[in-house]
Amino acid sequence: MGLIIDNEDMCEKFKGLLEEKYFIDKSNIINDFNKLINRNSEKYVCITKPRRFGKTSIAAMLVMYYSKSIDSKEIFNKLKVSKGKSSDNKEKKNEIKQYKEFQGKYYTLYLDFSSNVFSFKNLRSFISSINSKLKIDIEELFPNSKVLKDYDDDIVYNLKKLYLETDKKFILVIDEWDYIITNKKFTDKERYNYIDFLKYLIKDNSYLAFVYMTGITEITKYLYSLNCFTEYTMINDKNYYKYFGFTEDEVHKLCKINKKLTFENLKSWYNGYKSYNGEKIFNTWSVIQALNSNIIENYWSQTGSFNELKKMNNYDIVGVKEDILELINGNEIEIKLENYGVEDIRKESEEKEHVKEILYSKMVTFGYLTYYNGKISIPNKELKEEFIKALNDKESDMQYFYNMIKNSDEMLEVTLHKNVKRMYEILDKSPMEKIILEDKIDHAHLKRFIDYSYFNARTKYDIVEEYPNDNGTTDIIFLPKEKDKVNGKIIIIELKVNSTAKEAIKHIHRKKYYNGLKEKGYYGNILLIGINYDQKKVKYSCVIE
Structure with missing residues (x-):
């Protein structure tokens, strides 16, 4: 195990998750991902969800399952993935076959682009640190590798050489991919360079068998340099929505473990995110916090502050004041939305006028609103409290x-x-x-x-x-x-x-x-x-x- 290759911290994180009292088995997502391994047009998956929706937990599970230097067979044989998920017997047999075939087969590369960013002067030094960590891992796992004799400043070049030498492909897991884009620490030029780096690292590289990338903000269809990805978002996700957040059935099971908090109380406070088919999804962080403390209250402030929501609410856009009041009042607003992504962030920094569609898409992306059947609404009581607190702005007439x-x-x-x-x-x-x-x-x-x-x-x-x-x-x-x-x-x-x-x-x-x-x-x-x-x-x- 290493710092980047077969990341030790992520493995320990997943082991910790397994020991938690309120663990929910989401391992069937591996059955879905196994079907995409080495499929050139399908092996790039980007899933973007709000904070605390289990994105990093899934990343930890993938590192644990695929990593070659980690013996995880005993762990995953006890989870759902080992039994297959399909209702079709032939398909289920194939899933079980793939489970055994791919378990522990690959070296994984784990990159968290939000980790310790502020300790570096610029983007170049940050990426250089990743390359240095990779060298340490190669020294540990491949001590006789020729790559070490001529180790380059170019991380992609080093990975390509390692693949040519070992004939071993990698599973790449990227966490918080958009942090550098959304963080003001970096200049616009650095952000553009970062996108170019991702393209160089990921696109059309034979050393990758599969890529799982996650964050909050969508890449967007306009960012052609990373158009290899199939994206799944809060607005558009028909395949993987059940793996991020808790379903109602899962929360029912958790209530049987807890027995002190009722499902109805949890439902009114933390439910209400709607999938493409209207199925309700709970905020995982808030549910777990409530179950651990036996207290139903607002835990969103530990995830994203209402100050963020105040800044997000642009009351200067015509109609937004009226819409926000309608939403707080429990009503839905009919509006056609598209995904909010990197290009929209750039528009916000370059333009003073923002249309409502971009604003509401952003609020859905960050988890403040939910979107279903062409309508936006506030998901639950927890978020409604945040909207009400955001009204308390001395600089705005909404304080009344x-x-x-x-x-x-x-x-x-x-x-x-x-x-x-x-x-x-x-x-x-x-x-x-x-x-x-x-x-x-x-x-x-x-x-x-x-x-x-x-x-x-x-x-x-x-x-x-x-x-x-x-x-x-x-x-x-x-x-x-x-x-x-x-x-x-x-x-x-x-x-x-x-x-x-x-x-x-x-x-x-x-x-x-x-x-x-x-x-x-x-x-x-x-x-x-x-x-x-x-x-x-x-x-x-x-x-x-």
Whole structure:
């Protein structure tokens, strides 16, 4: 085992994963990869996922399985890969045959392009250090190699000579391939040189039997120098999505081990990433942290800070403010997205104007949004909290919405107690005229503000807008959730602009919006609320009945 060839650290990492209480066997991905070995047009695979989705764990497993100098037969014979995965018996036999054939057959090369980068002055010195480590490994594994007598500064040249001498191909595993591209430590010229280096290292080199490359950002179809790769991303992955993140079945199994945390709690907090067919995927990091601590809470801040999300949210793009508020409110936004990759990063550094499609593609790529069936949404409660925290920006007028959400628990409480005076005070903390463009406050804007003023009421109520009955549709109705359905209070809200709150109440009675609720199982008391906003006086009025 070595520093780069048959990397010792990665082998130890995988052994550690096997010892974990909540280990999930993802080894069937090896069955998929074995079918690509030495297939010139298929042997280059790039899989990009957000942080903490298990990319490096898969890399460690591949190093452990393929490495020639590591005896891993006993380990993998206990895992799924050894039994094949296909439902077709003939195909399964072939998978088992390939499993035995390729296990421990190759020397692996492991490169992590995020490791210890800041200790080097420039890209050249970083790559030179990789070449130096490779020499140490060759001295250990091939002490009589002719390569050592004429060791070159060119790492690719050394690998080619080693292959010609030994006739042994390599499996190349690259981790964090995009770190140098996205990191400000390196100049634009160095980034271009890095891409050229990758091309030189990987493309059309006979010493490689297979390449697995992973990171967060896609290469993109426009980067022709690395067009040998087949790419799988958060937006486009039909083959490998089950191996990154946990499926619902896998989390059910983990809950049987833990028994203290329920599947439903884990689901609401960490589920919601959708695959190409709508299958739900959990964030692995957060699930494992919750299971280990027996505490359901937000672990995303240990993965990516909300400051990153604040910087990512470009409210200067037309429509983004409105979209973000809709997403926080639990709605989906219909939009056509393409993968976010290296070329988009360059556009961001060169252009001041960014289109929404690039912004939302980036948010999907980094795991803040999920994309399915042409629509984006916030995956789960954990990420929704991050979006809400990101609103708390003193330099942005979006902070008012953060304050409304923060005060929404009290807003519900004072409403249920018919404390109209306190309702005024809370609503007046949300000065709409400072937020709405050109001070144009219409019925739709008022509805959004009221909706956010009661944001946390969703934990106790199903909040429905445009709730229909035989005489029309009410603006907003709060229906108690199932456990409180029989006795819980029902809230019906009618909104007016430049009218009166009393007129709003009269409107509820005229339309009899409360009719039919008992037939649907709601027997609790009904609160009727009329709210009016006077644009000239910049003031609310409210009546509760």
